[in-house]
Amino acid sequence: MSTASPVPVDPEVTHDTGDPVGEVLVDWYAGAARDLPWREPGTDAWAVLVSEVMLQQTPVARVEPVWRAWLARWPAPADLAAATPAEVIRAWGKLGYPRRALRLREAAVAVTERHGGVVPAEVDELEALPGIGTYTARAVACFGYGRRQPVVDTNVRRVVARLVHGRAEAAPARTSDLVDIAALAPADDARAVRFSVAVMELGALVCVAGNPRCGACPVRDRCRWRLAGYPAHDGPPRRVQRFAGTDRQVRGRLLDVLRAAHEPVQPDALVAAWDDALQRSRCLDSLLVDGLVVQTDDGRFSLPD
DNA sequence: AATGCGTGGAC
DNA sequence: TGTCCAAGCAT
Structure with missing residues (x-):
């Protein structure tokens, strides 16, 4: 699960002007933001x-x-x-x-x-x-x-890991993340708000997990990860959660049937969703516990009205 | 603190 | 095709 090589730097794109990182990112966001x-x-x-x-x-x-x-x-x-x-x-x-x-x-x-x-x-x-x-x-x-607040999601943690700490991947969420990002925020409150969304946008569009587009990055000239020569992640590899055959898939299938039905369904109607009776039963139970499904007095199942 | 929780697009 | 990934939260 190595990170793909970053795109080579385009020498025509902006150079380090010496402006604070936060100010640069707010200005970049003004021209790069998606229209959501x-x-x-x-x-x-x-x-x-x-x-x-x-x-x-x-x-x-x-x-x-x-x-x-x-x-x-x-x-x-x-x-x-x-x-x-x-x-x-x-x-x-x-x-x-x-x-x-x-x-x-x-x-x-x-x-x-x-x-x-x-x-x-x-x-x-x-x-x-x-x-x-x-x-x-x-x-x-x-x-x-419009409150000044440090806002840290997975994109921000990845940007800070690379830009500030010189690491390829983000560590698990920590309270220190809030301090790290607050230290980069512009002094002006309105710009600090845009900074919060700008860092997320950079992580979503440029400083992405799989194949970072460093050539398009407005702060690449002060990125410690880049300056260090893109060192590979040295921690334990992150395991991707399996999906096929898991309870998550079965729960999804069961809920699919119940979303489509507008009357409570017989237990038999759920066999089509998943044929393994033991797993089907376990997942149905967990859906009941979660409050996503209810059982009627006569033993049928439905979404909770 | 590690784990479980949906879904589907991209490569 | 299988793997990786996408603005987390609750337990």
């Missing part, structure tokens, strides 16, 4: 929160249409709070990790009950919401409310 719907002016904190939850471990292209439909249907937290779990699980579609859909609904309930239907702007209040952790809380405060 949740970045449009006027996007409120609820819409930002929904986008951030959907984007957890999920590619942008898959999120866009679901995000639009979701906000058209539930434009405010109170709207989603009034929906049933079955409705949100179906609306989640095939984004993956459907427990996120349940937690997003639970977060909407909490916002409605505890915060008068207004998404809180404080990081500690955001972190107290279901499904909202270290990253998402800061992303909502920063991108939804």
Whole structure:
């Protein structure tokens, strides 16, 4: 799992001007940013929160249409709070990790009950919401409310690992990540907010995991990884999670059947989803525990209404 | 703290 | 084809 060789540096692209890294990245972002719907002016904190939850471990292209439909249907937290779990699980579609859909609904309930239907702007209040952790809380405060906040996701950790620490890959998330990135942020608050999204964008478009495009990087001339000659990752290789044949696949298949059915289904109807009875049963149990599935009095299964 | 949790595009 | 990867969180 070695990192592919970076693209050779294009000598025509910008040189180190001596400007602080944070300022350079904000200026780069102005010309390089993708035109994503949740970045449009006027996007409120609820819409930002929904986008951030959907984007957890999920590619942008898959999120866009679901995000639009979701906000058209539930434009405010109170709207989603009034929906049933079955409705949100179906609306989640095939984004993956459907427990996120349940937690997003639970977060909407909490916002409605505890915060008068207004998404809180404080990081500690955001972190107290279901499904909202270290990253998402800061992303909502920063991108939804314009607060200066260190925002660290997998892209940012990879950029800091290379640019600052000279390592090929990011270490697991640490609280020191927040300090590292805060040290690079511009002094001006509005630019600090754009800096947070700019670093993520650099990691998503240029300083990518597999085949970094260093020739297009605005800060390559001060990248410690590049200056050190692109040393290979020296830690233990990261294991990619298997999918085929796992409970995750089986759960997905079972939920697929139940999303399509608009009446509770007999246990027999789930055999088509997965033929191994033991694994099917185990996965059904875990879906029941998670609240993604319920069983009727007569033994049939459905999404939770 | 290591693990489980979906899905599908790219190469 | 199989492998890698994509804006994490909860336990």
